[in-house]
Amino acid sequence: MTGMSSIVKTVTRWVSPFIFAFGIYIALTGHLTPGGGFPGGVIIAGCFILLTLAYGKETTFGLFNLESSAVTDSLAALAFLCMGFLGYVFGGGFFNNFIQSGFPGTSFRLLSGGNMPIINLAIGLKVGASLFAVFAYLALFRAIEED
Amino acid sequence: MLTYLLAFILFAVGLYSVINKRNLIKIIMGVIIMEHAVNAFLILVGYRMSGEAPIVEEGVSISEFLSTAVDPLPQALVITSIVISLGVVALMVGLAIRLYQHYGTFDITEIRKLRG
Amino acid sequence: MLPLFVAIPLGVGFLLPLIEEFRDRTRLFSLFVLLETGGLLALSLIKFGDKGIYRMGGWAPPFGINFVQDGLSSLILVVISGIAFVTTLFAITYMKEYENLGKFYGLFSLMLAGMYGVALTGDIFNMYVYLEVAAISSYALVGFNRGAEEIEASFKYLIMGAVGSVFILLGIALLYGSVGSLNIADISVKVSELPDDSFIVLSTALFIVGFGLKAAFIPFHSWLPDAHSSAPTPISAMLSGVLIKVLGIYALARLLFNGLNLPGIAPSILTWIGAGSMFIGGMLALGQKDLKRLLAYSSISQMGYITLAVGMGGILIGQGKPGIATLALMGGIFHLVNHATYKSLLFLFSGSVEKIFGSRDLSEIGGLNSVSPVSGAVGTIGTLSISGVPPFNGFWSKLVIVIAAIWGKLYPLAGIILFTSAITLAYYLKVQRQLFMGKSTGNVSESVKTSAGLYIPLLILAICCIGLGLLYLPEIRGIVLKPAALALQEGSEYTKLVLGL
């Protein structure tokens, strides 16, 4: 798989950074607008899947390969768990929103969510990395099968 | 009542596919359809007539919001259940591919090595 | 302290695959998991007998998720931790030659986290989520050998498990639509306030089907023998020993007794499903030649005993005989503990037999007593316990269940229990005659015969099999089993504990 025509490649090159940024935006502002970590993460994964389809897996895997997606996956999951633990340590219980109480009266802003944007970002990265890992594994598995 | 029943019919279509079809992909599709039906049912349960999305807008009073917003809890549950079903589907497809690699087919009748 | 039961295994489960990406250190992983399960066992023993709730994020019960510890969940925590610890001890030696141990132990820890979550949670949807965590990890673990049969068993298990989960979720949706709450204690209050509880019946039916698929009750059992015999041996021990109990009968009993206040005919349905599983599972086990498949069918049969006892407890509560109901529930819980120990023992034993002879087919192997006396003795203890021979623990729990059935004037059930016990004895006698006595066949692996890593966990479980008979003594029973039975029986206590009314 070496990729598609140059039109597809050019369009993908222009569009994919925006898709990535859009995914991050959807994830970060989940507590303000519809969306959240999960759709954001899927959009991030979609960005990398698009790159893989357009450029072929050799090029894309140079950028973001299976090992790095597995590492991101684990690290983001651990970050999520750590937010729970920090709530346990600093707040009133596991997953207490301990940052939020530090910003009273800032409703409708990014900061007003306390630790929600952080958790959302962690979920977004986790979901993006794991879905990309599945896609990459399916692609690789087929390559092995054809040998 | 009729609306709920439609969700149940969707559920039944999925169940029919899981029980009757002899093809791994059709069985996976049946499970996906059943999960869709349950998600739709949960959202229907939380709906109130001419309700609005449960998102507070600036300048809207809390009492007005309370009288128009739909039930947010089922929606949170559905997001969780959608993610869970995506995980299940990923695992199912991975297993189906392994089976295809072993037997060269998605047809269950040719796969059955284990019986009873 | 309670969230640690979920948080620690989750952390380990996330961490091990991460470490594996950088460095594959099999021994390090095993010790890490051993430390984890040992720590959790210690924690569950320290916390044993405590009562209390933990509010997640500090939100009060009907609004947030809460963890509940009462007599029953204390006992279940000890059972999960104990079996997990022994299984890990066995896996250190048994899984040595496998690749990807970081992923194996990672999935193992996640499965553990899911089971702890189900055992502790007081929220019905949270129960579903953690049930899925445990179930999905177990689907992947069943296929860990990655042969054609293992993958097929895993797929079968996955499809039936997924259908079961969807039924449970539909039941939760109906329940939410009819009472507007997800907290088990709050549901119990609202159900008792409802003018008529007819649509609770619908949720109950869906729950029985859904959890029945997870617990492999008889019409829904077809995945279990494949899955439990295909899984790597330590996982078979976990699946048969604790997973089907926690995900199946424990969760169902929690919902029916503490959440739905035992609607109408549900206890008698449960009882007859239990009786059917017990009898048919036993009959099917009689015809098996593969040792692991025989053990798997026997698990279906033994789950039937537990289900029958729990259902019988429900019937007796409905008839207004609380004393005998407590006895029946105590019998069921006692049998659950006993089955966890001797079925894990037998599965681990079957793994060591497979290592010694290179086969599990009962017609090909034999003469274990002369080949490996330790293994033979341990296996004998396991088979005698499960078939209910007096000094061992299996006898006492069956005795309690039979006594409860006779005192409760449910004579047909007592008859079925006694008859099934005879069948159980018959097929384990067959195992004994062929496996322990018999003639020793060729190619016996010498290294396994002396491997301490495989025998120490077996010996621990064998000692438990003898020692757990002591739970029958009234003093010990009053501390361990009675609080667990009363936790199910007295729904108002549970509500009081959670909502603080």
Place this chain on the structure above:
Amino acid sequence: MVLIQVFLVFAIIAALVAVEAPSALSSIISLGAVGFGLSIAFLWLGAPDIAITQVVVEIVTLVILIRATIARGVTEIRGNESKTLLIGSLILFGLGSAFFANYLSDFPEFGKSAMETFSNPASQFYLKFGLDKAGGPNIVNDILLDFRAFDTLGEATVLFAAILGAITLLNRKVFVDSGEEKQ
């Protein structure tokens, strides 16, 4: 209300096509139609979060399914059902729907959510205090990440376990020394 029913009927028809169509491509596309039809219905039902999530998940599911079948050269997926099972399942379906319809008539009417019918339900609390106590105007996300964050941890774990499992099962190397695939 009628619109919602129309979308549900559309989803049912698409599901039937997905289940019965022999061609892999039309079957998978119909499955996508079920999801997209439902996501539009979710928009009408006041659930934009779910609609977005449903759409993106549907796309990923379709990509995975197409990767598994059509990209592998499998263009026909016939059901091959047996006649006895078909009759049995029709009887079962009849009994089941009679059972459902019987009990569903006692169920609260459509359009009256549980939070209106019962006193002191959790949802009212979330709507009332979500903005102040959790800090986000999107109440669904407040529930997901604050009130019931522990559920979300479980959900992330499910995805993690599923992906870890899929990767483990797709990996061919089972034993350390042999390096051969177990057959």
